[in-house]
Amino acid sequence: MLGLVSTSTTTNPTDLLKAVLPIGIGLASAAFLAHRATNKGGFSRDKSIPIVPLRAGDKSHDAEYAEDQNKFLSKCVENYGLVFNVMLWNQKFTVVSGSLIREVFMNEQFSFIDALEEVTGMKAFTDSITKTSNDENWISHSAIRDNLSPFLPLYTPRIVEQLTLTIDRELGDCKDGKLIEKPINVFQEMVAAAMATVFMGNDCAKDHRVRDSFIKCTYDFGEVLGRDNRLRFWHRFNTQAKYSVLNPLKKHIDILVEVATPVILKRRQEEAEANAKGEEYVRPLDMMQKLLDNFDKYGFVDIEDVCGHLLLLVLASVHTTSDSAANLCYYFAAFPEHVDVLYQEQCEALSQIEQERQTLRQSKLASGEVKSEQDFVGSDLDPKNDRDLSAAMMKRLVKMDSFVREVLRYRTERLTLAHTAREDITLSNGMRITKGSKAIINNHSVHQSDEVQGGDAYEFRPWRFVGKAKAATKAGNDFLVFGMGKHACPGRFLAIQELKTVGALLVSRYSKFEIQDPSKTKRGLMWRMGDPVDTGLIFTSRN
Numbered sequence: 408m409l410g411l412v413s414t415s416t417t418t419n420p421t422d423l424l425k426a427v428l429p430i431g432i433g434l435a436s437a438a439f440l441a442h443r444a445t446n447k448g449g450f451s452r453d454k455s456i457p458i459v460p461l462r463a464g465d466k467s468h469d470a471e472y473a474e475d476q477n478k479f480l481s482k483c484v485e486n487y488g489l490v491f492n493v494m495l496w497n498q499k500f501t502v503v504s505g506s507l508i509r510e511v512f513m514n515e516q517f518s519f520i521d522a523l524e525e526v527t528g529m530k531a532f533t534d535s536i537t538k539t540s541n542d543e544n545w546i547s548h549s550a551i552r553d554n555l556s557p558f559l560p561l562y563t564p565r566i567v568e569q570l571t572l573t574i575d576r577e578l579g580d581c582k583d584g585k586l587i588e589k590p591i592n593v594f595q596e597m598v599a600a601a602m603a604t605v606f607m608g609n610d611c612a613k614d615h616r617v618r619d620s621f622i623k624c625t626y627d628f629g630e631v632l633g634r635d636n637r638l639r640f641w642h643r644f645n646t647q648a649k650y651s652v653l654n655p656l657k658k659h660i661d662i663l664v665e666v667a668t669p670v671i672l673k674r675r676q677e678e679a680e681a682n683a684k685g686e687e688y689v690r691p692l693d694m695m696q697k698l699l700d701n702f703d704k705y706g707f708v709d710i711e712d713v714c715g716h717l718l719l720l721v722l723a724s725v726h727t728t729s730d731s732a733a734n735l736c737y738y739f740a741a742f743p744e745h746v747d748v749l750y751q752e753q754c755e756a757l758s759q760i761e762q763e764r765q766t767l768r769q770s771k772l773a774s775g776e777v778k779s780e781q782d783f784v785g786s787d788l789d790p791k792n793d794r795d796l797s798a799a800m801m802k803r804l805v806k807m808d809s810f811v812r813e814v815l816r817y818r819t820e821r822l823t824l825a826h827t828a829r830e831d832i833t834l835s836n837g838m839r840i841t842k843g844s845k846a847i848i849n850n851h852s853v854h855q856s857d858e859v860q861g862g863d864a865y866e867f868r869p870w871r872f873v874g875k876a877k878a879a880t881k882a883g884n885d886f887l888v889f890g891m892g893k894h895a896c897p898g899r900f901l902a903i904q905e906l907k908t909v910g911a912l913l914v915s916r917y918s919k920f921e922i923q924d925p926s927k928t929k930r931g932l933m934w935r936m937g938d939p940v941d942t943g944l945i946f947t948s949r950n
């Protein structure tokens with residue numbers, strides 16, 4: 408029987424990732440897919456929900472779905488309507504499609520966490536990472552909403568710096584075309600460096616042990632989930648007992664604590680000195696500091712607890728974002744005609760901003776507000792920052808934004824984000840999802856619908872969203888990549904900012920991206936989150 412993770416002693420990151428990614432997103436689908444334990448919960452008892460018949464000789468819908476997901480789901484909706492039952496990955500799901508999807512996301516009695524817990528039994532484990540936990544918000548949604556997203560423009564220079572340093576170190580000059588066999592590794596390094604500076608500040612991010620932990624903790628988490636029979640009582644009991652004592656993420660928490668402690672002490676000392684002098688202490692900007700500043704509000708117990716929470720954020724963010732960034736490059740390779748368009752957009756936006764800043768400087772000099780050119784040095788209008796990839800500049804990259812949104816729309820798994828019904832729930836079409844059964848979201852019915860997407864829904868049309876007020880961060884009825892409603896991914900603003908920055912840095916440095924084995928192009932575009940295609944990329948520098 409297959410667990411979530413290969414039981415082989417040679418750790419295959421891809422296998423592990425399949426298990427791991429659910430912590431971030433509807434990557435739960437990966438866990439559901441890899442899961443082969445006994446099914447718990449059945450179809451909804453509402454007999455009006457049709458059960459899709461099996462193909463002759465099949466024992467489940469797995470083979471038919473795997474052969475052609477689009478065809479299978481189109482056929483089901485056509486024949487059975489928006490709600491129907493299927494058997495996939497050794498589980499029974501009620502597929503909810505189209506306009507009814509919203510009712511699953513908006514109803515708190517449909518629980519993504521419960522469905523995930525059923526498959527992975529991971530709650531005992533995530534609880535053991537932190538000392539304080541909350542049943543519903545095992546990763547604090549509000550911590551990101553309140554402490555991260557509003558400050559994104561301030562984080563941008565640091566994110567850009569880290570991404571730039573890592574690209575230049577890992578890819579560098581590719582004059583004659585450089586083959587990178589496992590691009591995912593490069594993108595993990597990039598994203599880990601960027602996330603480390605956002606979550607823990609520059610001083611901690613400089614320490615390679617922190618960046619390594621940001622990458623490796625997700626693989627270690629995969630080990631935890633990689634157990635068979637996780638639905639059985641004894642397994643849960645065992646997990647609970649074992650991981651509260653022998654937590655495999657403990658070593659990463661220890662590293663974070665070890666690196667963070669002197670940094671925090673230094674900050675405290677600086678604050679005390681500033682107070683003693685009657686000066687205002689400028690608080691460092693990072694999640695760790697924000698969590699410490701709100702220690703009582705969040706009810707933390709100690710620094711280990713804070714680092715445990717930071718680690719949960721890492722589990723939600725690093726692999727989801729690096730997987731998407733690596734995938735983006737395969738789209739550059741598959742659609743080379745768009746790379747220069749994106750580069751041109753960037754050059755024009757930079758020149759425009761440079762011009763605007765120059766005009767502003769001149770008017771300040773003319774009005775006497777600023778005495779000399781020299782006075783701009785170190786100010787907001789310092790000419791040295793004219794061509795920075797600032798947050799304001801990234802906002803102008805509407806084509807890049809559309810490209811990223813289209814990649815996510817095009818690739819996102821067709822069925823994801825199973826939710827367990829906590830009580831009998833009647834949908835607006837009168838069908839009842841009974842307590843304990845699982846509703847799964849039919850992304851295909853939205854992302855591949857001509858009506859919803861404005862035509863050519865099976866085509867990759869990178870400028871589809873230009874001029875449409877549909878930014879890549881905008882979750883909604885037509886874009887389910889980040890979920891919807893109360894639990895919609897709170898990290899999407901950071902994720903999109905990083906994806907656009909990675910895109911901008913890449914197209915400005917490299918003019919050509921090629922897939923090492925072109926016969927794998929289709930898979931390169933459509934890999935399931937956490938299971939990258941096994942062919943590399945060749946990068947060629949701009950002249």
Ligand code: HEM
Nearest residue numbers: 431432433546548723724727728889890891894896898902
């Ligand atoms: C491309 C990258 C990412 C994708 C595709 C993604 C997608 C998702 C999805 C589909 C969900 C579930 C939404 C739902 O239940 O309706 C989710 C939840 C979540 N994501 Fe992300 N995510 C990404 C990056 C991030 C980042 C960078 C962070 C942190 C900074 C983050 C933090 C979270 C958290 C904390 C939740 C749980 C929210 C809740 O239950 O209230 N994610 N994400």
